[in-house]
Amino acid sequence: MKSIAIFVDVQNIYYTTRQVYQRQFNYRKFWQQINSKGKIVSAIAYATHRNDDKQHKFQTALKHIGFNIKLKPYIQRSDGSAKGDWDVGITIDIMETAQSVDTVVLLSGDGDFDLLLQKIKKDYAVSAEVYGVPALTANSLIDSASVYHPIEEDLLL
DSSP states (O other): OOEEEEEEEHHHHHHHHHHHHSSOBOHHHHHHHHHTTSEEEEEEEEEEEOOOHHHHHHHHHHHHHTOEEEEEEOEEOTTSOEEOOOHHHHHHHHHHHHTTOSEEEEEOOOGGGHHHHHHHHHHHOOEEEEEEOGGGSOHHHHHHSSEEEEOOGGGBO
């Protein structure tokens, strides 16, 4: 049975599914699909902490499914924009985990992860699978993945 590690860029998945489908991602169904392919040895969801009841309930639901949650403070800038970027944290965790699993699953459409996937495939001979919304997933990320899974109707609530 192959060992699998999951890494979720929560903000990216939330905003891309909302923008394209006006719906939310079905984490429970996703978990069931991945669990049927092997043993999930690690699953981390990276999110921002806003002290918001709705977000707290969502994070609790993810924990019940089996995810570990890593939170970073939500920062509102004076110009109205916000910051809560987990790219470096996700990268470090994937680099530390890739050498001890058969498959790395990344949920994100962010092209910044393309070089990371190329590196772990080359250095650790690991399969690097990506789940992302087709219209909003960087082509470079799709091309860097061993397998690309488009997030479509079957993975939405």
